[in-house]
Amino acid sequence: MQRSPKTRAVGFTRILNFFTTLQTTGPKPTQSNLLKTSCVDQDNEVVPFNNRSLTETSNAYASLLRRCIERKSVSEIRRIQLHMTKSGFPHLSLGNKLIDAYLKCESIEDARKLFDEMPQRHIVTWNSMIASYIRHKRSQEALKLYQMMLPEGVLPDEFTFSSIFKVFSDLRLLPEGRKAHGLLVVSGLEVSNLFVGSALVDMYAKLGKLRDARLVVDRVMEKDVVLVTALIVGYTQHGKDGEALEVFRNLVKEGIKANEFTFASILIACGNLEELGKGKLIHGLIIKSGFESVVASQTSLLTMYSKCGLIDDSLKVFDRFVNANQVMWTAVIVGLVQNGREELALSIFRRMIRSSINPNSFTLSATLRACSSLAMFEQGKQIHGRVMKAGLDKDRFAGAALIDMYGKCGNIEMARSVFDALVEIDVVPVNSMIYSYAQSGYGHEALKLFNRMRDMGLEPNDATFVSVLAACSNAGLIEEGLNIFSSIRSNPTIDLSRDHYACVVDMLGRAGRLKEAEILINQVKKPDVVLWRTLLSACRIHGEVEMAKRVMNGALELEPGDEGTHVLLSNLYASTGNWTQVIKMKSTMREMRLKKNPAMTWVDVDRGVHTFMAGDWSHPRSGEIYEMLDSLIEKIKDLGYVPDTRFVLQDLDEKEKERSLYYHSEKLAITFALLSNSNKNTCIRIFKNLRVCGDCHTWIKFVSKVARREIIARDAKRFHHFRDGLCSCGDYW
Incomplete structure (x- = not known):
């Protein structure tokens, strides 16, 4: 007859209470009189050990531990371990089961203490401890435990390697990862075990060693979807989207069925490449494979459509999903902002809040960018309040977005206040602050922050130089800007972009140094229309008609239908009172069907x-x-x-x-x-x-x-x- 759960629980408590009584009032038996002590039978009744063998006693303790795991009771596991010790039972013989019980009840410290006491530890116990450390994001301790194995004569097995490769990727330890790979090969496990192979591919991919990851995949004779997906994810995370598509094609050819993670990753690749045709084909495969309702597939689908500029299709995907999660809401908001639909993005954000979905730092950052684009200061302040309420005011991504928002709304004081409050500062919020100074004409403040960067342990990147050059241009700090530009040109590690040249051309042009600006453009290997248009704008400011004609020819050679060039020259003629030429320019624009953007x-x-x-x-x-x-x-x-x-x-x-x-x-x-x-x-x-x-x-x-x-x-x-x-x-x- 089966007992009810309530009866079993009462019996379990009686057993533990009995153990406690023995610990506090009874004799303290040794190994020799162990069998005269008590245990429990299968009906939870306490019986003397002298009616049981050592094996039966061990099984009884194991049964108790299983019930402790079901109840998630660490305290009861400790009581059982204490009873084992005081009764003289060789509790270390059940060490693996005790450790397993502690780990399954999330008490890693108790497990480690017992682990260190064990004279001999089975490989399963080592693996359990390492995996638990990794699960609790304690990679350093997992690594130290792994490094203890070989000196103690324990050879890692496939489960050890599949765990420890994640540690190497988390801690960015490529040399150690390669050594472990070598040990893996010596052990003969690399090709034969797909589980280990997938972990190895994932490690190399996350560390940016995609060639090594590809070699591992190629060596596996019978590939599975997990192995191949790990490589696809690696390619997409490092901007190798074309290679990701190639791997996916091979997967389909080999008859390997893609899973939801494969589809999610390859859709990201299609979006990054703006391969709408391939994206639609994969959408069809998702429907055929039955993954259309899966969250990961839906999120990647709407992201792919938005990156390809089909924001309405992206919204259709979003609207079909009944219970959208935080990731989906964020994806659709980001897509709207990227496609210039900021007002709708803010509307969707308000719907998200009304649906009781908490935004994360990426959601808030995207929403703040929408406020930046529309210069919506009041709404930006309200979202700042949500950032603080969510405890993200120290987050560098949200912080950079807040700086950008306040900067683009012209409130430099608030932008600087947010910047100064950040705990961890990297180059992104610094760039946002410098650019905010640049837009408002605070050139000296921008230079001061730029000069402080190396003291802060930060290296300026391309965006930093563009921002500080723009600051010099807007504030008329010509010599300072030219000195920075000269330092960039003499640095072989920095590739000058057209944006850098455009800032300097603008700087020289505003100062009336038009000839120098023209010489600089001619030094660029392949000047684009923006460079010529920048100089043309300077010609308009200073009324240099003859140079403007020459500059216009340079621009129109690159883009004959560029309306911006025609508009600038028309404005130049107007500023000099040459209305005949203005009328001719407007007539030419009508013939070419060029339209000036309305103000x-x-x-x-x-x-x-x-x-x-x-x-x-x-x-x-x-x-x-x-x-x-x-x-x-x-x-x-x-x-x-x-x-x-x-x-x-x-x-x-x-x-x-x-x-x-x-x-x-x-x-x-x-x-x-x-x-x-x-x-x-x-x-x-x-x-x-x-x-x-x-x-x-x-x-x-x-x-x-x-x-x-x-x-x-x-x-x-x-x-x-x-x-x-x-x-x-x-x-x-």
Whole structure:
């Protein structure tokens, strides 16, 4: 007759209590009188040892230990071990079972103490201890235990190697990993054991030794999906996506069925390569294999579609999944931000919060990037609050995103505050801080942080140099910038990119050193259209028409249909009053079907983004906006504002020229912000997709004085901080 769980539990407690009574009141038997002590029978009844053999006693203790494991009771295991010791039972004979019980109850310290007391330890016990250390992320202790094996005459087996290779990859110990590989080969286990082979491939792949990983795979005669997937994952993690696709093709040819991890990894490769056709074929294989509803496959599918620019297909995959987890929510938000759908990304983020899914550092970083792109300062501050609530304010990824967000919203003080609060600083948050300084024209502060990097134990990378050169360019620190550029050129370990050259061309061009800028471009082996366009912009600033024609030819040779080049030259002709050439340029653009990007400005008011274009009447409060704008213009005219009509077509009369300037998009956005919020302590932040025009720059300076408001304008190049009639750029932009 079977006993109920309750009855069995009562019996188990009676046994332990009986043991405790023996330990405290009974005699202390030795090995010689062991069999006169007590034990338990199969019905949980306490019986004397003199009715049992040593083997039966051992089995009884083993049975008790199994029940302790079921109950996850470390204290009861300790009581049993103590009873064994005090009763004189040779408890070390059950050492493996005791250690196994402790480990299964997550008491690794008790297990290790007993392990060290054992005079002889079976290989299974060594493996259990090593695997447990790895499971608890204590790789150093696992390594020390492995290093004790050979001196004690214990030869590692396949289970040892499959565990210890993970330790070598975690600790980045390639030489030790190679030695273990050599021992593995001597043991004859490498080819014959797929489990070990997969661990070895995984180690080499994680350490970036993909050639070694591939050689291991090639030596295995009968491959399985785990082995091949380990190689595919290694290739995708190190940017070898083409090789990953090749391995996958071979897997299919050999008739090995891919699993969910194989599909997830190969979809990542397709996304990175923007191989939409192959990605769709693999999508079909996923459906055929029955993995369409698996989370890993779904996440990789939506990531693949978003990386290929099919964000709507990515959203369809996401919407089909009923119970999306944190990883899926994050993947779709990241995809939206990467595809310029920031407003939708923020909307999805709000849905995620309402669904009670906690964001991680990657989710928050992506959402902060969305706020950065839209210059949504208030929403960015709210997400900062969530970062702090989640305890991620010290996280370097979230920290770098916060610095970037505050920097791109023009709040350098908050960006620096976040930077100073970071515990672990690497090159990413430093670059974000330098770039924030660069955009707002704080060149000296950017240089100071750049010069501190080596004291912080950090080496500048390509992005660092681009940021600091941009800072020098925006602040007019020409000689400092040229010295940095010279140091980069003389360093053989650094590959100069077109971005580095573009910063220096911009720096020289703004300073009027156009000839030097042109010579520098000609030193580039393959200059791109951006370099020529940068110099063309400088020609427009300084009215250098002849050089501009030469520069335009260089740009159009590379990209005949580049509308940016045509627009810049048209603006140059306009600035010099050559309206005949302006009309010809516009006619040429119409014939080539080139379109100038319309100027747009947006402003974040009351947690909503409001977008304006020149002469825009689509806003529901347009009547109030235009009325207030006309009033502002009258006030600032009294202070000396004179509309700059140089950039307006000459076939208009003077009044029409002025009115065409009055209703530029940035003027409408600022007026709406003033209309919506009269609090003089609130800063107005606007963002424009193109550069602020000269007339608007002057207009905003006057408005900041009349309205007594700080206005921060971020255009396509940099920030302008307007306060009390002055701009932070010092009119150098």
